[in-house]
Every structure is written in structure tokens, then in C-alpha cells.
Amino acid sequence: MSISAFMRIASGMVLAQELMTLTPPLNDVEPTDIHLLTGMLDTMTDHVFLLRVEGERYRLVYCNEAMERFMNPTQESFCGRFLDDIVPDPGAYQQVADNYARARAVGHVIRYEESTEGFDAAPLTFFETTISPLVARDGNTVYICGISRDITARRSAELALKQTNERLAQQLAENHRLHEILHEEAIRDPLTNLFNRRYFLESLNREMNLAQRERHPVTLMMLDIDHFKKLNDQHGHVVGDQVLVEFSERLKEGMRKADVVCRWGGEEFLIMMPGLSQEDAYRRMLEWREINSPMVFKVADQRLTIRFSSGLATAPQNGVTADELITATDKALYLAKEAGRDQVKLSG
Ligand SMILES: Nc1nc2c(ncn2[C@@H]2O[C@H](COP(=O)(O)OP(=O)(O)OP(=O)(O)O)[C@@H](O)[C@H]2O)c(=O)[nH]1
Incomplete structure (x- = not known):
């Protein structure tokens, strides 16, 4: 078995353990369900992650294979680290934390766009992220789970379209100006x-x-x-x-x-x-x-x-x-x- 395959299984087990040992319990979740779930999540190209809320900080306790590969190409231990350690740039971290605080405050799923600017060791990529606060029976948010979809290609296409539109608008204005000049010249x-x-x-x-x-x-x-x-x-x-x-x-x-x-x-x-x-x-x-x-x-x-x-x-x-x-x-x-x-x- 390859090291990465072993790590994926270990990660699934960590997640199972994480969710099963919760006090108070999150739900009636069986370990086999978790293994099945993580296996499925690893087939996805979207990034799936789970962060445990620890006071004011967020600890990454699970991410699927796509996210692991993207964020951690060196295969160093990634899960278990605090988010402020993964995102060292204070401005970028604050943006992420603000979104989590917003989800916790409203208590349901929210969606937003973000980029990896300020993240450690990740290429500049744009994501559409959906996060959800997982609330325990005592009303506290114990986890933030999320899914991020890479929209860089869409963003680039949108940007290219915007630039093309701006160029066209400029050209149109220039044509209009030339037309005015020609008209003026024709009548004067x-x-x-x-x-x-x-x-x-x-x-x-x-x-x-x-x-x-x-x-x-x-x-x-x-x-x-x-x-x-x-x-x-x-x-x-x-x-x-x-x-x-x-x-x-x-x-x-x-x-x-x-x-x-x-x-x-x-x-x-x-x-x-x-x-x-x-x-x-x-x-x-x-x-x-x-x-x-x-x-x-x-x-x-x-x-x-x-x-x-x-x-x-x-x-x-x-x-x-x-x-x-x-x-x-x-x-x-x-x-x-x-x-x-x-x-x-x-x-x-
Ligand atoms: N500098 C200059 N002269 C022009 C222009 N167009 C016409 N002329 C001159 O205007 C003069 C008009 O002369 P005439 O038609 O004899 O008229 P006039 O000398 O003003 O005499 P009256 O109209 O009878 O008072 C000519 O010498 C033309 O060469 C121009 O664009 N620039």
C-alpha cells in the first residue's frame, strides 16, 4: 500500500474517531458510515474539509484527498494544524475567520467566493466555498464543514470577457469620437x-x-x-x-x-x-x-x-x-x- 493511500485511510479513521468521541455527541453516527463517507469524498474533485472550533481558533481535522493534494503537495502532516498556521497572512486569515463567524452567527449554510492569496504553499486559485456550522445539542458550534469548488477557469473567462467588453467599449467610444470628428469635418x-x-x-x-x-x-x-x-x-x-x-x-x-x-x-x-x-x-x-x-x-x-x-x-x-x-x-x-x-x- 502506498504512503498516500495509507494516509487517506488514516485520515478517514481520524475523522471517524473525531466524530464518535464527541461530547455531547453530534448525532447517531456509526464508524462504518464515516469510512464509507470519506471513501466517497475522496472521489470528488471539490475540496471538502472539516474544522473543529477551539475557542476562537479553527483546527483542521479532516480534508479530502483533492484538498490534501492541492494544499499539501509535500505530503507533510496537514490535518491537525490550526487554520491561522495554514494561512499565515493576517489579512487573508481574517477574511476566512470572518466568513466562519458569519456562518456561526446565522447558524446555517453560507456561500462566498475566496482565493488562496496569503495561503501557504498553494497556487493562486479562486474558489466558490459553501460552509455550514455543525451545532451540537448544547447549541455550540463544534465544527465548520465546507466544500470549495475551483472556479479559477470561470473567473479567468469572466475576467477575459470583462477585459474584452472594456476594450470593445473603448473602441466604440473611439469610433464614436472619430465619427463625430468626421461629421464635423464634413460640415465645416x-x-x-x-x-x-x-x-x-x-x-x-x-x-x-x-x-x-x-x-x-x-x-x-x-x-x-x-x-x-x-x-x-x-x-x-x-x-x-x-x-x-x-x-x-x-x-x-x-x-x-x-x-x-x-x-x-x-x-x-x-x-x-x-x-x-x-x-x-x-x-x-x-x-x-x-x-x-x-x-x-x-x-x-x-x-x-x-x-x-x-x-x-x-x-x-x-x-x-x-x-x-x-x-x-x-x-x-x-x-x-x-x-x-x-x-x-x-x-x-
Ligand atoms: N486669402 C484668401 N483669399 C481668397 C480666398 N478665397 C478667395 N479669395 C480671394 O478673394 C478675392 C475676391 O475678389 P473679388 O471677387 O474680385 O472681390 P473683391 O476684391 O472683394 O471686390 P468686391 O467684392 O467687388 O468688393 C480674390 O482675390 C480671391 O483670390 C481664401 O480662402 N483666402
């Missing part, structure tokens, strides 16, 4: 960051339909920097670009949130003002001009002064489609240019 003019022509036309068509249904006005205003070619010729294209950027900023600052400000092309800007009558839009434009015309910039140590012309047209009186309204606005702007520039003209 790269130099001035104002809305581009395509976005403006989409918005205007939508707004015109809504305005028709709800019977509210939509006013368009077109602005064009006067003699911009001259500015470019005198100061260079780069300075011209800076003027366009600065002019766009001031334009945005002066408009309402609901207004759509667009770079229509070159040095031409188009603004949609939903719900604003021509009179109100005109008044606002004059107020804005008071502050901003002439517009003075300091670009590359030079003081530049620009002036601009604008035209206003309002739906429905100057046009009921987007095309009609833009044409009317363009004509009003042309009138302003024809009249000597640096002014606002109304359509019709």
Missing part, C-alpha cells in the same frame, strides 16, 4: 470652421419647410468683404486668410445660437436667421455694424481696416424656396455693392 469649412455650403443648404431647406408649416419668417443675410482682392494683393494670401478667420470669429460672436453662419465661398458669408423678420434682422445688422464696421485687425504687426457690404432677404415675401431666397439675398448684396459698398441693402 476648414479655414474658418464656419459651416460649409452643403450643410447650410441642408439646414436652409429644412428651415424653409418648417417656416412654411409654422408660418414664421426666415431671414438670410449675405456679407462680402469689400475689395478683398486688393487686401490679398497688398498683404499676401496668408494675411488674407487670417483676416477671413478673424472676420468669421466676430461674425459668430454677433449671432444668436439659432442662427446658422456659413462661409458661402471666398470672402462671402451667408447667415440664416430663423424666426427673424426683415425689420428685426436689419436692426440687428445695423447694431452689429456699429461695433464692427470698419473692422480693424492687427495682423503680423500691421493694422488692417476692412469694410463689408451686406444684403438681406426674408421668406416668404422675397422667396418661398431656398434657391429663391438665396438669389434674392444675393441681389440685395449686389445692390449694396453697386451703391458704393460698406452698407446694407434689403431685397425688393
Whole structure:
């Protein structure tokens, strides 16, 4: 007979003796029942153990073969040792002891997850453990019996799944961010960051339909920097670009949130003002001009002064489609240019 087989039989006998000599007795248990039981327990892959309660300490009096092999590969004597000796790490021991105290307090089976972190000579493994207090007739808990199932593989799979999910969530957020950037780039003019022509036309068509249904006005205003070619010729294209950027900023600052400000092309800007009558839009434009015309910039140590012309047209009186309204606005702007520039003209 091998040493380990002998030890298993001895362990069964120890358990039988343990349970039979209890005062007061645990139950009407026969030694043959115990041998049968330990034989069965040794066929299990789960860890089965029995701890005797000795004051505040727990002494391991039985563990099945699977647990013995796992915890004690050197085959040194394992049963009979106190738990605080088997689990030397105070934090890890406290966790185990807390669970036992909880089971003793509630007086029935409890289940929890634990790991071998802080255990002596055991590889890091995760267990799902079920323990039960065995209570003697006098009401005292004399044993804690338990069964631990190795859930390391499940835990690893769960962890891998969690990590995969986190990665996917990150990827999704990144895709969303890129999508937003692409969308922004698709609707904005790269130099001035104002809305581009395509976005403006989409918005205007939508707004015109809504305005028709709800019977509210939509006013368009077109602005064009006067003699911009001259500015470019005198100061260079780069300075011209800076003027366009600065002019766009001031334009945005002066408009309402609901207004759509667009770079229509070159040095031409188009603004949609939903719900604003021509009179109100005109008044606002004059107020804005008071502050901003002439517009003075300091670009590359030079003081530049620009002036601009604008035209206003309002739906429905100057046009009921987007095309009609833009044409009317363009004509009003042309009138302003024809009249000597640096002014606002109304359509019709
Ligand atoms: N710097 C710069 N210049 C531009 C840009 N787009 C168009 N332009 C210039 O804007 C100028 C527009 O000139 P014109 O259409 O003759 O208009 P203008 O000189 O402002 O004359 P009026 O509008 O009649 O007052 C041209 O010289 C274009 O090259 C741009 O993105 N950057």
C-alpha cells in the first residue's frame, strides 16, 4: 500500500474517531458510515474539509484527498494544524475567520467566493466555498464543514470577457469620437470652421419647410468683404486668410445660437436667421455694424481696416424656396455693392 493511500485511510479513521468521541455527541453516527463517507469524498474533485472550533481558533481535522493534494503537495502532516498556521497572512486569515463567524452567527449554510492569496504553499486559485456550522445539542458550534469548488477557469473567462467588453467599449467610444470628428469635418469649412455650403443648404431647406408649416419668417443675410482682392494683393494670401478667420470669429460672436453662419465661398458669408423678420434682422445688422464696421485687425504687426457690404432677404415675401431666397439675398448684396459698398441693402 502506498504512503498516500495509507494516509487517506488514516485520515478517514481520524475523522471517524473525531466524530464518535464527541461530547455531547453530534448525532447517531456509526464508524462504518464515516469510512464509507470519506471513501466517497475522496472521489470528488471539490475540496471538502472539516474544522473543529477551539475557542476562537479553527483546527483542521479532516480534508479530502483533492484538498490534501492541492494544499499539501509535500505530503507533510496537514490535518491537525490550526487554520491561522495554514494561512499565515493576517489579512487573508481574517477574511476566512470572518466568513466562519458569519456562518456561526446565522447558524446555517453560507456561500462566498475566496482565493488562496496569503495561503501557504498553494497556487493562486479562486474558489466558490459553501460552509455550514455543525451545532451540537448544547447549541455550540463544534465544527465548520465546507466544500470549495475551483472556479479559477470561470473567473479567468469572466475576467477575459470583462477585459474584452472594456476594450470593445473603448473602441466604440473611439469610433464614436472619430465619427463625430468626421461629421464635423464634413460640415465645416476648414479655414474658418464656419459651416460649409452643403450643410447650410441642408439646414436652409429644412428651415424653409418648417417656416412654411409654422408660418414664421426666415431671414438670410449675405456679407462680402469689400475689395478683398486688393487686401490679398497688398498683404499676401496668408494675411488674407487670417483676416477671413478673424472676420468669421466676430461674425459668430454677433449671432444668436439659432442662427446658422456659413462661409458661402471666398470672402462671402451667408447667415440664416430663423424666426427673424426683415425689420428685426436689419436692426440687428445695423447694431452689429456699429461695433464692427470698419473692422480693424492687427495682423503680423500691421493694422488692417476692412469694410463689408451686406444684403438681406426674408421668406416668404422675397422667396418661398431656398434657391429663391438665396438669389434674392444675393441681389440685395449686389445692390449694396453697386451703391458704393460698406452698407446694407434689403431685397425688393
Ligand atoms: N486669402 C484668401 N483669399 C481668397 C480666398 N478665397 C478667395 N479669395 C480671394 O478673394 C478675392 C475676391 O475678389 P473679388 O471677387 O474680385 O472681390 P473683391 O476684391 O472683394 O471686390 P468686391 O467684392 O467687388 O468688393 C480674390 O482675390 C480671391 O483670390 C481664401 O480662402 N483666402
